[in-house]
Amino acid sequence: MIKIENIHKWYGDFHVLQGISEHINSGEVVVICGPSGSGKSTFIRCINRLEDIQQGKIIVEGKDINSPETDINQLRAEVGMVFQQFNLYPHITVLKNITLAPMKAKKIPKKEAEKIAYELLERVGIHEQAHKYPAELSGGQQQRVAIARGLAMRPKVMLFDEPTSALDPEMINEVLNVMKDLAREGITMIVVTHEMGFAREVADRIFFMDYGKILEGGTPEHFFKNPQHERTKLFLKEIL
């Protein structure tokens, strides 16, 4: 479903992604971890083309996302994203945060979009907050709204960039639980996180990134018991 073929990216002189190739299958849950600055965010932001690559190819559902013929807005509707800082729209209600893209980008009628939004809010466990403004919610609740917003476009893939790093410890689990439910429902997910408990429980594969490369990847069992690279061992020792 997602094919990444030898991608390279530079920020000026800085070679941030140095040749990454991976296939991610439909329904797979992939966790990406690695030290700060290794290029994890940059990598997943390339998958919905929030960042451009300079070499290589990214194919999502058979479409080369960097080709000029690809309708970028349509692609992004199929690839949802959740950010570390939630990035909800502060000037509109929770409900409108969720219905905006379906109504404007997909032209879904208001009634129907709201129905979908209520279902999603139910699913992430905060349907009673629909008419509040984002700032009136706790961090954990905001992040769950952000997940609902991403799901509202019925994406085929969801990208998560450190979705729990900005949260107070007591709120991390409410977000992780929602994500675990999604994983079990079979949504394709690519998650940058250092929550190794989450990785162990739901990841099909874990990638370890360092210096713009995926040094190794494998099943959680393999990854935690038998890391191949010294850098991976060192990293695991530090965070576990």
Add this chain to the structure above:
Amino acid sequence: MNYEFNWMLVLTGEYRDWIIKGLIITLKISGLSIVLSMLLGTIITTLRMTRIKILEWITISYIEFFRNTPLLIQLFFWYFGSYVVLPEVINQWLYAHNYEFAVGVVSLTIYTSAFIAEEIRAGILSIPKEQMEASRATGLSFIQAMSYVVLPQAFRIVIPTLISQFLNLLKNSSLAMTIGVMELTYMARQIESYSFRGFEAFTVVTLLYIAISLIISLGINIYNKKFLRMIKY
């Protein structure tokens, strides 16, 4: 000094009617120009922020050109120039339909839109870029993200500076008398030359300008408070 004030002269009869007529024209020309310059200013800023080089270049030139030429010159330029530049049909139509008023609106709109574009740009730049990013990531186009996410937030931030642009526009509209638009100042001048009651006429007109200004600021502030109450960053 034995000047006898005669307020009743300008507050009754024909002169009062002139003032009312002038007031209506001032309200029309300012109101129309405020709406149009907001629209034009927003469009110009949006084009400027597309990151398309040629659009950026054109919009920056537009802003710098019209911000840095005196409004009076612009009024005369459109007033005398339109008939050289515009096709005959349009000129005919304009002459038949209140040509001076149209030139006044066009000049005030273009002049003010250049300032408003800059204010709105400052507002947009103060909105975290993640707002644009998050909306694009859900599949909204650049224009949609601007219209529904970035601009509504930016407007709220720049309301105070926009109000002062609107008030400038209101005051600037008095320059339109120079091309024969019969607005408030024109009428005061008219009364003065008929009755030599310039002091009274200009006092009344001054008070009217102040009243409109206060109504504009109050109105927008109340409107804005109602909304700001609901957003907390």
